[in-house]
Amino acid sequence: MSTPVKVAVTGAAGQIGYSLLFRIASGELLGKDTPVELRLLEITPALKALEGVVMELDDCAFPALAGVEIGDDPNVIFDGANVALLVGARPRTKGMERGDLLEANGAIFTAQGRALNDHAADDIRITVTGNPANTNALIAMSNAPDIPTERFSALTRLDHNRAIAQLAAKVGAPVTDIRHMTIWGNHSATQYPDLFHAEVGGRNAAEVVGDQDWLENTFIPTVAKRGAAIIEARGSSSAASAASATIDHTRDWLLGSAEGDWVSMAVRSDGSYGVAEGLISSFPVTTSGGSYEIVQGLEIDDFSRGKIDASVAELAEEREAVTSLGLIG
Numbered sequence: 001m002s003t004p005v006k007v008a009v010t011g012a013a014g015q016i017g018y019s020l021l022f023r024i025a026s027g028e029l030l031g032k033d034t035p036v037e038l039r040l041l042e043i044t045p046a047l048k049a050l051e052g053v054v055m056e057l058d059d060c061a062f063p064a065l066a067g068v069e070i071g072d073d074p075n076v077i078f079d080g081a082n083v084a085l086l087v088g089a090r091p092r093t094k095g096m097e098r099g100d101l102l103e104a105n106g107a108i109f110t111a112q113g114r115a116l117n118d119h120a121a122d123d124i125r126i127t128v129t130g131n132p133a134n135t136n137a138l139i140a141m142s143n144a145p146d147i148p149t150e151r152f153s154a155l156t157r158l159d160h161n162r163a164i165a166q167l168a169a170k171v172g173a174p175v176t177d178i179r180h181m182t183i184w185g186n187h188s189a190t191q192y193p194d195l196f197h198a199e200v201g202g203r204n205a206a207e208v209v210g211d212q213d214w215l216e217n218t219f220i221p222t223v224a225k226r227g228a229a230i231i232e233a234r235g236s237s238s239a240a241s242a243a244s245a246t247i248d249h250t251r252d253w254l255l256g257s258a259e260g261d262w263v264s265m266a267v268r269s270d271g272s273y274g275v276a277e278g279l280i281s282s283f284p285v286t287t288s289g290g291s292y293e294i295v296q297g298l299e300i301d302d303f304s305r306g307k308i309d310a311s312v313a314e315l316a317e318e319r320e321a322v323t324s325l326g327l328i329g
């Protein structure tokens, strides 16, 4: 058997963790033939619950699961990690925006950024799911000066998948017919799910829909506010779908996105599409072998420009807020 890939997961005893860990262990992240060692981080009071989850992992007898370590010290849990899925953070509750969590959750990502910097393997790839995901990724990245900035990403794949599902339902097509979906900006209510570059069966999605009112007043708000709708209905925030998107995002990054398509990832802006350099903002990207490239050359009309600018402005405000909290230098 080859050397196991060390996958660190934070917040492992939480809702998302309960779905995510079993899918990683069953081979859905790295393939069924790749052995994986799970390294699970929790806060001290949650370690007992985490022990119960580990008992359940044992009870699945997953062939690819080579080992499990648990603990409350990121310096130990991140030691030698090849992949880190930073999920552990407080979720919002009814009436909150994700940005309201900045103060509560931001500090988690300074300590974890430093611990990754000092202990992770040289090939580390980091996905931030914990909210507010983009700015938490910015905090972790800013506290890990020795890790190349392109190893940090934040999750907008759930929004991307939601947008595909909404479009497919509207036009009566299978989700497999939808390509080139893009989420721009922040994982927040200002995000911009873009139908002008998406395709249904090879045809332009906005044209197939042919209904600007639906696009502006139904599609965009439904996707952008889906998290709140789930909190309203379930009483707690999305979990299984968030775990599924975390797998999709990280698997595609490591193993490659589908030929002829692209995915949405929040990554450090290099200034593409006028997004201020250094912000962690969602872009259309192609991926292969642990690298991504921002898709270039898309034409952005005035409508899309306004939407992208509004979301990026919010990211800039969040960066200012965490700078004044002393979370980034």
Ligand SMILES: NC(=O)C1=CN([C@@H]2O[C@H](COP(=O)(O)OP(=O)(O)OC[C@H]3O[C@@H](n4cnc5c(N)ncnc54)[C@H](O)[C@@H]3O)[C@@H](O)[C@H]2O)C=CC1
Pocket: 010, 011, 012, 013, 014, 015, 016, 017, 041, 042, 043, 046, 087, 088, 089, 090, 091, 092, 108, 128, 129, 130, 131, 132, 133, 155, 156, 158, 159, 187, 237, 238, 239, 242
């Ligand atoms: N980016 C996205 O698309 C989505 C993000 N989320 C976010 O993911 C995060 C986790 O959500 P849930 O699993 O539902 O929450 P949860 O409350 O069920 O679990 C969070 C876990 O993190 C742990 N934790 C807190 N501080 C920690 C630290 N310093 N180190 C390690 N673990 C720590 C807690 O003890 C808890 O077990 C929330 O911030 C939520 O808003 C949720 C859905 C989608």
Ligand SMILES: O=C([O-])CC(=O)C(=O)O
Pocket: 091, 092, 098, 131, 158, 226, 227, 228, 230, 237, 238, 242
């Ligand atoms: O809405 C929330 O707070 C949880 C989340 O990020 C999502 O479901 O997209």
